[in-house]
Amino acid sequence: xxxxxxxxxxxxxxxxxxxxxxxxxxxxxxxxxxxxxxxxxxxxxxxxxxxxxxxxxxxxxxxxxxxxxxxxxxxxxxxxxxxxxxxxxxxxxxxxxxxxxxxxxxxxxxxxxxxxxxxxxxxxxxxxxxxxxxxxxxxxxxxxxxxxxxxxxxxxxxxxxxxxxxxxxxxxxxxxxxxxxxxxxxxxxxxxxxxxxxxxxxxxxxxxxxxxxxxxxxxxxxxxxxxxxxxxxxxxxxxxxxxxxxxxxxxxxxxxxxxxxxxxxxxxxxxxxxxxxxxxxxxxxxxxxxxxxxxxxxxxxxxxxxxxxxxxxxxxxxxxxxxxxxxxxxxxxxxxxxx
Amino acid sequence: xxxxxxxxxxxxxxxxxxxxxxxxxxxxxxxxxxxxxxxxxxxxxxxxxxxxxxxxxxxxxxxxxxxxxxxxxxxxxxxxxxxxxxxxxxxxxxxxxxxxxxxxxxxxxxxxxxxxxxxxxxxxxxxxxxxxxxxxxxxxxxxxxxxxxxxxxxxxxxxxxxxxxxxxxxxxxxxxxxxxxxxxxxxxxxxxx
Numbered sequence: 001x002x003x004x005x006x007x008x009x010x011x012x013x014x015x016x017x018x019x020x021x022x023x024x025x026x027x028x029x030x031x032x033x034x035x036x037x038x039x040x041x042x043x044x045x046x047x048x049x050x051x052x053x054x055x056x057x058x059x060x061x062x063x064x065x066x067x068x069x070x071x072x073x074x075x076x077x078x079x080x081x082x083x084x085x086x087x088x089x090x091x092x093x094x095x096x097x098x099x100x101x102x103x104x105x106x107x108x109x110x111x112x113x114x115x116x117x118x119x120x121x122x123x124x125x126x127x128x129x130x131x132x133x134x135x136x137x138x139x140x141x142x143x144x145x146x147x148x149x150x151x152x153x154x155x156x157x158x159x160x161x162x163x164x165x166x167x168x169x170x171x172x173x174x175x176x177x178x179x180x181x182x183x184x185x186x187x188x189x190x191x192x193x194x195x196x197x198x199x200x201x202x203x204x205x206x207x208x209x210x211x212x213x214x215x216x217x218x219x220x221x222x223x224x225x226x227x228x229x230x231x232x233x234x235x236x237x238x239x240x241x242x243x244x245x246x247x248x249x250x251x252x253x254x255x256x257x258x259x260x261x262x263x264x265x266x267x268x269x270x271x272x273x274x275x276x277x278x279x280x281x282x283x284x285x286x287x288x289x290x291x292x293x294x295x296x297x298x299x300x301x302x303x304x305x306x307x308x309x310x311x312x313x314x315x316x317x318x319x320x321x322x323x324x325x326x327x328x329x330x331x332x333x334x335x336x337x338x339x
Numbered sequence: 340x341x342x343x344x345x346x347x348x349x350x351x352x353x354x355x356x357x358x359x360x361x362x363x364x365x366x367x368x369x370x371x372x373x374x375x376x377x378x379x380x381x382x383x384x385x386x387x388x389x390x391x392x393x394x395x396x397x398x399x400x401x402x403x404x405x406x407x408x409x410x411x412x413x414x415x416x417x418x419x420x421x422x423x424x425x426x427x428x429x430x431x432x433x434x435x436x437x438x439x440x441x442x443x444x445x446x447x448x449x450x451x452x453x454x455x456x457x458x459x460x461x462x463x464x465x466x467x468x469x470x471x472x473x474x475x476x477x478x479x480x481x482x483x484x485x486x487x488x489x490x491x492x493x494x495x496x497x498x499x500x501x502x503x504x505x506x507x508x509x510x511x512x513x514x515x516x517x518x519x520x521x522x523x524x525x526x527x528x529x530x531x532x
Contacts, residue, residue, distance in 0.1 A: 045503060088514065088518075089518065091503070092502070092503065092506050092511065092514055093497065093500055093502060093511065093514075093515075094500040094501035094502045094503070095501065098500040098501060098502075100493055100496060100497065100515065101518050101522075106518060106521070109521050109522065109524070109525070110521060113521065113524050280525075283529070284525055284526070284529070287528075287529050287530075288525065288526060288527065288528050288529045289527045289528025289529075290525065290527070290528075293525055295525075296522055296524070296525025296526075297525070299518070299521065299522035299525070300522045300523070300525065302522075303489055303490075303493065303518075303519050303522055304489050305493075306489075306492035306493045306495065306496045307374075307488065307489050307492040307493075310374065310492055
């Protein structure tokens with residue numbers, strides 16, 4: 001997992017460059033809490049904590065959760081998310097390698113449903129040293145939960161996906177963009193962050209930590225769907241570029257959906273799994289209540305993974321393809337037992 | 340046509356009877372230990388749900404409403420459901436004895452599946468027409484089947500996982516179901532029906 005952590009660096013640096021110190025406090029808090037909770041849970045189960053921590057899996061879950069949260073989140077928000085991720089989603093199911101759901105996304109989805117206001121307050125991209133940027137001290141005040149609510153509002157803005165989602169029905173997309181709805185530089189900031197995730201993903205592929213099947217299937221499905229929707233009605237649906245480089249699409253495709261434990265295992269299964277995530281993301285983005293849906297789509301497909309795996313097991317060489325489902329014809333059973 | 344599709348999506352995903360409305364949890368927990376029996380149960384329940392939704396619609400609008408006996412609807416629906424289940428059981432026993440054996444006691448227990456009565460009553464509440472009631476029942480059954488089959492596949496995997504002892508069995512199944520319910524919250528707002 002060490003190299004996956006390295007691969008997150010470009011993205012984290014780019015996020016920090018655009019959104020300030022809040023990203024660093026998020027990641028450090030979530031990672032620290034995740035490691036602490038992992039040690040506690042392993043200890044409670046009567047095993048050696050230091051051995052369990054050596055694989056860095058808890059650290060990675062914490063870092064991924066910290067990245068997904070809005071920059072400068074309060075410590076209690078991060079704590080709730082990390083407990084859901086490490087304790088409930090990971091250790092109650094038996095720990096590393098046995099969790100059916102992606103821990104970081106369980107934490108994120110739980111927070112998004114429980115604290116919708118805190119989870120949608122993204123800071124506007126003031127940059128790390130910009131004139132209106134928050135200093136490290138300000139960020140720490142927010143982290144401690146001491147900032148006044150009014151100061152939070154003035155600092156935060158909608159993400160591009162969020163703003164586009166709440167565009168009035170009568171307003172055409174071109175008018176919407178011409179009206180300059182976003183904080184200055186927001187779109188460019190999100191695009192450069194997405195490209196940084198792409199760079200990290202390229203490193204993962206180069207180191208062969210992930211295969212191409214899931215990211216390509218997911219992004220491909222999104223590309224096809226957005227192109228279709230954009231071709232049908234460009235005034236109300238975002239362009240393919242807007243959807244692929246906006247929100248968590250690239251981060252999700254390379255870092256979240258490819259989690260080796262909760263993703264499908266066979267190659268064919270990975271293609272189905274990735275494509276279904278892409279379709280669900282676009283379905284919820286364009287018709288649902290949430291502006292972005294990578295977390296929900298990944299969780300929904302995690303839920304379907306055992307079923308996908310069951311039906312996409314590759315044929316073992318020298319054996320016939322297995323028959324699956326309900327066997328209503330007892331003669332089939334007898335034929336299988338013949339030498 | 341679009342209306343029917345929206346009802347289907349709404350009942351199967353957005354207002355899924357098991358994970359969002361929490362109806363029909365007994366077979367959801369009881370028959371999800373093995374994928375094969377879950378599939379059989381899913382098919383039997385789909386059949387029963389669709390048929391009983393239609394039948395109770397007919398009974399209500401053809402018999403109870405004209406005679407001003409609306410207050411008898413719960414009893415009448417239960418009788419209708421029991422009849423449909425009995426019919427299904429007889430049919431399954433004749434056409435596929437093996438499936439009958441696999442499903443065992445759970446087949447007659449569909450009678451007590453609260454989702455079946457729930458569909459009949461909820462479809463009544465939204466004042467649906469005959470076709471809408473059919474689609475409503477079928478959509479609810481689709482959602483139930485989808486969730487039941489996926490959950491059964493997942494439980495087979497969890498059964499071999501190293502779950503801490505206090506959480507084994509029903510406890511971890513409930514936690515899994517809750518996380519699935521969390522994921523289904525993502526469908527909120529997809530269709531307003």
